[in-house]
Amino acid sequence: MKGILKLAFKLLVNDKGKYAALLVGITFAVFLMVQMTSIFSGILAKASSTVINLGAKVWVLDPAVNNVANSIPMPDYVLNAVRSIDGVEYAVPMYSGGALVKLKNGVFQSVTILGLDDNSLVGRPELIEGEIEDIYAENAFIVVDDAEIAKLENPGIGTEFELNDHRGVIVGIAKVASSGLFGIPTLYTTYSKAIQYIPSTRFTIAFILVEPKSSDAIPHIQHQVKxxxxxxxxxxxxxxxxxxxxxYKTGLGTNIFIMTIVSFLVGLSISGQTFYTFILENLEKFGALKAIGIKGKELVYMILFQAGLTAVIGYGLGVGFCTLIITIAKLKVPDYSANITFTTLGFAFVMVLIIAGISSYIGIRKVLKIEPFDIFRS
Structure with missing residues (x-):
């Protein structure tokens, strides 16, 4: 068997043009599939950035809310009711809303304002500069140092701005685990200042952050909140x-899915056609192998080895090329949304195996039908 596979390898790489075309087809398909799914994974991660950064174990919200950016304010009695549920260690309100700030140069910039509970500051970010106690000062805000901070002219401690005719002062610079999706800078302040500075509806509680006494208490809390x-x-x-x-409720998922399927079909068409041409050009050699006693099963192993080897090498090249492009893009565009995950790599690998399997099947059918006397007669 070792000799058969060695022969299959020599047949594969002997025609460098066909071999290169096979690799290019699979590499290109893998690159597109990994790129598309990585972008989607990065977008989903950034869409949940507020949830990740605040780190609350349980979130209470209106059932109609489907993402953090579009919260529906809840009345105050909900907070009191949640606090009275058995199994709740504590529950605090959180404000989440958008606002326009006026910078020193007169430019207006949209920001996301997160108002933390005045007493506990649950969900507070880790500070790079400043002290968290300064958030209680008048007009105090903490800015998140992420890819969007440049839109606020890279403020430092003491930088002033105007928010709805109120003076705002940066008292701290924070870092968070995940930056936002929509390219909007984030400011933290206390809950009381947030509802004072920003025009709002009658109700102001966007979310209630709950700390359960134990994990076993969560189902009971969920039932009571329902x-x-x-x-x-x-x-x-x-x-x-x-x-x-x-x-499922935006065009994003559908568009990414369609692009991924197109990438798969591109790779399948290029690889399938090239591999079929490769088999046709080597029919005489396969027929000669049959004539000297090589069994059909061994020929199948040869073709599977050729297709599998090409798929694995093309997969590695595609993933490497995609990783390089994403790395360069993140260096040049800090808020570029793309994360290569194990799920992304696994999905691309399965799709490559399907491409290799279909290409092998096309070649196997052709080789098994050939008869040695046809070769020698021609």
């Missing part, structure tokens, strides 16, 4: 709800 007419989700459940929204 009886109030609201929804309690764990961090993972909320992130999944946001992902489902972007997958």
């Amino acid at each position: 009886r109030l007419g609201y929804e309690a989700l764990t961090e993972e459940e909320f992130m999944q709800k946001i992902s489902n929204y972007y997958k």
Whole structure:
């Protein structure tokens, strides 16, 4: 068997043009599939950035809310009711909303304002500069140092701006685990200042952050919140709800899926056609092998080895090329959304195996039909 596979390898690489065409087809297909799915994965991760950064175990929200950016304010009695549920260690309100700030140069910039509970500051970010206690000062805000901070002219501690005719002052610079999706800078302040500075509706609680006494208490909390007419989700459940929204209720998921399928078909067509041409050009050699006693099963092993080897090498080249492009893009465009995950790599690998399997099947059918006397007669 070792000799048969060695012979298959020599047949494969002997025609360098056909071999290169096979590799290019699979590499290009893998690159496109990994690129598309990585972008989608990055977008989904950034869509849940607020959930990731605040780190609350349970989120209470209106059932109609499908992502953090579009919250529906809840009345104050919901907060009191949640606090009275057995199994709740504590529950705090959170403000989330958008605003326009006026910079020193007169430019207006959209920002996301997150208002933390005044007493506990649950969900506060890690500070790079400044002290967290300074957030209680008048007009105090903390800015997140991410890819969007340049839109605020890279403010430092003491930088002033105007927010709805109120003076704002940067008292701290924070870092977070994940930056936002929509390219909007983020400012933290206290809940009381947020509802004071930003025009709002009658109700101002965007979300209620709950700390359960134990993991076993979460189902009971969820049941009691549901009886109030609201929804309690764990961090993972909320992130999944946001992902489902972007997958199924926007055109994003459909477009990415279509592009991925197109990438698969491109790779399949190029590889299938090239591999079929390769088999046709080597029919005489396969027929000669049959004539000297090589069994059909061994010929099948040869073709599977050739297709599999090409697929694996093309997969490696495609993943490497995609990783290089994403790395360069992130260096040049800091807010570029693309994350290569194990799921992305696994999906691309399965699709490559399908391409290799279909290409092999086309070649195997042709080789098994050939008869040695046809070769020698011609």
